[in-house]
Amino acid sequence: MSTGIVMLAHTAFNRAAQVARHWSEKGCPVVIHVDNRVPENAFLKFTKALSDLSNVKFCARHACEWGTWGMVAATQSASEMMLAEFREVDHVLLTSGSCLPLRPVQELESFLKRHPDTDFIESATTEDVPWTVGGLDQERFTLRFPFSWKKHRWLFDRYVRLQRRVGFRRKTPNDLTPHMGSQWWCLTRHTLDAILNSPDRAEHDAYFRKVWIPDESYFQTLARVYARKIRSQSLTLAQFDYQGKPYIFYDDHLPLLKRSNCFIARKIWPASNTLYNTFLRKQSKGNSDVEPNPGRIARLFSNATERRIRGRAGLYMQSRFPRNTWDHHLTSAPYSVFEGFGDVFENFDSWLGKATGANVHGHLFDRDRVQFAGDQDCFCGAMSGNAAIRDYNPEGFLSSLIWNTRGERQCFQFGPADNQKISKQLATDPNARISVISGAWIIPLFKSGRSFGQIRTEAARLQKTESKHLDILRASWVKAQVRIWTLADFMEAPVENLQSIVDEMGAHLPHKPVPAIKVTELPGFREFLQDLRDQGMHPWLTGDFQAPTAPGKPTPREPRSYMAGK
Amino acid sequence: MGVLGTYRLRVRRRRFLLRAIRKRRELRAVAKRTKTIKRNDILLFSTLRNERFRLPYFLKYYRDMGVQHFLFVDNNSTDGSLEYLAKQDDVSVWTTKHSYKNSRFGVDWLTWLQMRYAHDHWALTVDVDEFLVFPFCDTRSLRALTDWLDASDVTSFGAMLLDMYPKGPLDHFHYTEGQNPFEIASWFDSGNYTLSLNPMYDNLWIQGGPRARQFFTDTPEQAPALNKIPLVRWNRRYAYVSSTHALLPRGLNKVYDQTGGEKASGCLLHAKFLEGFAEKAAEELVRKQHYAGSREYISYASGDGTEPDFWCKWSERYINWRQLEMLGLMSKGNWA
Numbered sequence: 001m002s003t004g005i006v007m008l009a010h011t012a013f014n015r016a017a018q019v020a021r022h023w024s025e026k027g028c029p030v031v032i033h034v035d036n037r038v039p040e041n042a043f044l045k046f047t048k049a050l051s052d053l054s055n056v057k058f059c060a061r062h063a064c065e066w067g068t069w070g071m072v073a074a075t076q077s078a079s080e081m082m083l084a085e086f087r088e089v090d091h092v093l094l095t096s097g098s099c100l101p102l103r104p105v106q107e108l109e110s111f112l113k114r115h116p117d118t119d120f121i122e123s124a125t126t127e128d129v130p131w132t133v134g135g136l137d138q139e140r141f142t143l144r145f146p147f148s149w150k151k152h153r154w155l156f157d158r159y160v161r162l163q164r165r166v167g168f169r170r171k172t173p174n175d176l177t178p179h180m181g182s183q184w185w186c187l188t189r190h191t192l193d194a195i196l197n198s199p200d201r202a203e204h205d206a207y208f209r210k211v212w213i214p215d216e217s218y219f220q221t222l223a224r225v226y227a228r229k230i231r232s233q234s235l236t237l238a239q240f241d242y243q244g245k246p247y248i249f250y251d252d253h254l255p256l257l258k259r260s261n262c263f264i265a266r267k268i269w270p271a272s273n274t275l276y277n278t279f280l281r282k283q284s285k286g287n288s289d290v291e292p293n294p295g296r297i298a299r300l301f302s303n304a305t306e307r308r309i310r311g312r313a314g315l316y317m318q319s320r321f322p323r324n325t326w327d328h329h330l331t332s333a334p335y336s337v338f339e340g341f342g343d344v345f346e347n348f349d350s351w352l353g354k355a356t357g358a359n360v361h362g363h364l365f366d367r368d369r370v371q372f373a374g375d376q377d378c379f380c381g382a383m384s385g386n387a388a389i390r391d392y393n394p395e396g397f398l399s400s401l402i403w404n405t406r407g408e409r410q411c412f413q414f415g416p417a418d419n420q421k422i423s424k425q426l427a428t429d430p431n432a433r434i435s436v437i438s439g440a441w442i443i444p445l446f447k448s449g450r451s452f453g454q455i456r457t458e459a460a461r462l463q464k465t466e467s468k469h470l471d472i473l474r475a476s477w478v479k480a481q482v483r484i485w486t487l488a489d490f491m492e493a494p495v496e497n498l499q500s501i502v503d504e505m506g507a508h509l510p511h512k513p514v515p516a517i518k519v520t521e522l523p524g525f526r527e528f529l530q531d532l533r534d535q536g537m538h539p540w541l542t543g544d545f546q547a548p549t550a551p552g553k554p555t556p557r558e559p560r561s562y563m564a565g566k
Numbered sequence: 567m568g569v570l571g572t573y574r575l576r577v578r579r580r581r582f583l584l585r586a587i588r589k590r591r592e593l594r595a596v597a598k599r600t601k602t603i604k605r606n607d608i609l610l611f612s613t614l615r616n617e618r619f620r621l622p623y624f625l626k627y628y629r630d631m632g633v634q635h636f637l638f639v640d641n642n643s644t645d646g647s648l649e650y651l652a653k654q655d656d657v658s659v660w661t662t663k664h665s666y667k668n669s670r671f672g673v674d675w676l677t678w679l680q681m682r683y684a685h686d687h688w689a690l691t692v693d694v695d696e697f698l699v700f701p702f703c704d705t706r707s708l709r710a711l712t713d714w715l716d717a718s719d720v721t722s723f724g725a726m727l728l729d730m731y732p733k734g735p736l737d738h739f740h741y742t743e744g745q746n747p748f749e750i751a752s753w754f755d756s757g758n759y760t761l762s763l764n765p766m767y768d769n770l771w772i773q774g775g776p777r778a779r780q781f782f783t784d785t786p787e788q789a790p791a792l793n794k795i796p797l798v799r800w801n802r803r804y805a806y807v808s809s810t811h812a813l814l815p816r817g818l819n820k821v822y823d824q825t826g827g828e829k830a831s832g833c834l835l836h837a838k839f840l841e842g843f844a845e846k847a848a849e850e851l852v853r854k855q856h857y858a859g860s861r862e863y864i865s866y867a868s869g870d871g872t873e874p875d876f877w878c879k880w881s882e883r884y885i886n887w888r889q890l891e892m893l894g895l896m897s898k899g900n901w902a
Binding site: 243303323 | 702705706707709710713714717718724725726755756757758759760761762763770772776778779782783784785786787793821822823824825826827828829830831878879880881882894895896897898899900901902
């Protein structure tokens with residue numbers, strides 16, 4: 001008894017010959033099918049290279065265009081020849097010219113000996129698996145496909161659409177339930193013989209001749225009819241990408257392939273000398289009976305597919321440029337925006353840094369310069385602190401900053417005096433955690449000691465700007481997490497409010513005790529607000545501070561120092 | 567873009583091609599070994615002027631990578647570059663004394679050579695100070711990449727220009743012929759790039775890096791473009807528009823994914839900033855042969871005549887392509 005190898009080859013014939021020789025010398029008969037579209041001299045050269053081997057044969061040639069019946073016809077011819085010419089064969093393994101055996105032939109044969117009646121063929125019903133590319137699954141079996149998908153895609157698509165509209169359906173032969181799976185199988189002589197010599201073969205062939213990609217369904221469906229025992233698993237490690245193209249193995253996959261314990265791998269890049277030399281050299285007598293375990297390789301390739309389809313969120317680069325920020329986040333990680341906090345608390349930046357361990361910047365969008373953490377001119381990723389460079393592309397600036405500092409929480413301050421161009425982007429970014437104390441900008445004005453007229457003009461301007469900004473933050477399409485207090489509301493319990501934000505950030509609090517944060521002292525503030533009102537400038541964004549009880553007296557709620565943290 | 571716009575681009579592409587055909591008269595073959603080019607060979611195209619001391623490493627780098635034939639246009643070198651190239655077995659070289667600027671900065675000359683020799687080949691178009699890095703380039707050859715691109719029906723491959731610089735003023739380091747320039751210029755900016763879409767050609771426009779933060783703080787919109795598409799499965803109807811930043815037909819410029827995925831891409835390590843850069847900038851300022859009135863060189867030379875120092879605390883030291891991949895400057899896409 002032995003294992004027969006059916007090989008479908010259409011290119012890289014020197015490698016195909018090398019592998020065929022390997023099988024043949026290890027006692028496995030080989031029947032090779034060469035695509036009919038291969039030029040005659042290349043075919044002759046290939047046959048000549050193997051002419052010294054008595055157990056290598058070439059079968060009748062068919063043209064094998066991808067997705068068409070030719071592939072099945074080729075497999076049938078080769079399998080018939082295999083069964084007829086090599087009586088000792090009891091398992092037939094279907095391979096391609098770019099397959100490479102990874103384990104000694106003895107191990108494959110002893111594995112098959114342990115499973116004498118089992119057919120190894122991946123075979124699942126179309127309802128159960130979402131494998132198919134291009135949306136054709138059940139319809140592969142019910143529509144007609146007279147046009148080539150590769151050469152005449154337009155006609156192919158139109159004809160499919162027409163059939164759908166008309167409601168055309170082909171009839172599936174009664175005894176068949178369509179199954180699909182990997183093209184590469186290993187069948188027992190019993191099953192293969194039953195399929196090829198079935199009394200209904202003419203009917204089956206006529207049906208599958210018009211099925212889309214029959215090489216993935218002909219044997220997979222018929223094996224379900226004739227097999228005694230099916231293991232729905234291919235012995236050939238073959239992974240497909242999101243376009244349905246097989247992944248290719250290179251020399252640097254050697255350790256992974258070795259550890260996979262799979263019997264056959266597809267497809268190998270023809271110039272992978274190390275792979276061919278390693279796996280085809282005179283192998284020590286194999287006696288390992290471990291089961292194939294393609295998990296790690298599968299993960300490698302599914303990660304690659306994931307990267308190609310979804311990519312790294314929040315990354316904008318030369319080959320990833322999502323245009324619709326509605327579906328794609330501007331940034332890669334959550335960050336916090338504080339508005340007005342620096343005015344209410346003293347040394348807010350340094351306190352927040354100590355309390356949360358986060359990277360705390362000043363006003364990143366300050367009109368004169370970017371206030372990076374630690375007052376640096378340049379920041380992570382060699383980002384420039386120059387305001388003109390930042391304003392050239394503010395949203396790019398923000399997504400770069402968050403991307404460059406992945407793994408570290410970023411916090412920055414924002415206010416109506418800053419460049420407002422980023423406002424809308426902040427609001428639509430689900431990663432933004434925005435906390436606003438509206439009207440807090442009045443505090444530095446109050447403390448500035450400038451003339452009342454100047455303050456009044458400036459306050460009016462800032463109020464207008466902040467009001468526009470708040471309109472954006474309150475819009476229905478906002479995706480950021482937004483909390484807004486008026487200054488008056490916030491001052492009811494400033495430290496508690498701050499603590500709730502810090503808690504929400506989920507920062508890992510340092511073990512050291514957090515120092516107290518000091519609320520800025522505001523003697524005479526209420527009177528100041530009242531004066532503004534009296535001058536016709538209503539600072540309504542600050543909210544309702546109670547009218548002063550009596551001018552000149554200390555305010556009833558004396559600002560105090562609070563402890564924040566636990 | 568409507569039918570009219572598409573038609574205009576088609577006319578423009580034809581005009582580029584005609585222009586290139588006309589400009590072929592400006593080229594004189596000095597060493598022509600194009601008969602040795604075999605089917606499927608990977609070709610490299612470049613124009614140069616006075617780059618003799620850079621050439622040995624450049625040729626070695628790309629030979630090792632798997633380039634099979636080099637096609638150079640020498641723009642009137644006086645330092646022996648032409649003679650050196652003419653001696654190499656895998657090089658064909660043409661020379662011209664005509665204006666670099668009037669040849670659309672060398673593009674017309676190369677377009678002619680590409681039309682003539684690159685049809686159906688993978689063509690890599692780079693300057694002598696640009697070194698391609700692509701995913702797995704330490705273990706796989708350029709042929710592995712082009713085979714994979716072929717299998718995936720991809721015809722163009724993007725590689726952003728990454729400006730490399732030494733730590734300290736440029737003239738503190740001496741570059742010896744044949745040396746890997748990145749032993750000296752081993753630092754780069756890892757994350758200060760801005761991208762925008764150019765709706766005319768559908769290409770991304772990338773700016774930033776050390777030049778932008780050093781020389782273009784007042785006019786960031788004028789900072790040099792860093793987006794490049796150097797590797798193309800060539801067809802005689804293709805034409806580069808300006809340097810290798812964009813091509814026509816413009817479908818070739820879509821080397822990026824717009825729905826959130828990542829396409830495979832590489833980087834062109836740019837060894838421009840080495841010893842003698844200030845000198846060269848001063849010379850180019852006089853020649854006025856560079857893009858947009860040599861704007862770049864004006865910015866470089868407007869300093870106090872000393873060599874610039876690009877290095878800052880946040881500069882990143884180059885290790886390998888995997889580092890660039892992790893930093894998000896390039897991507898493996900679905901190549902694994």
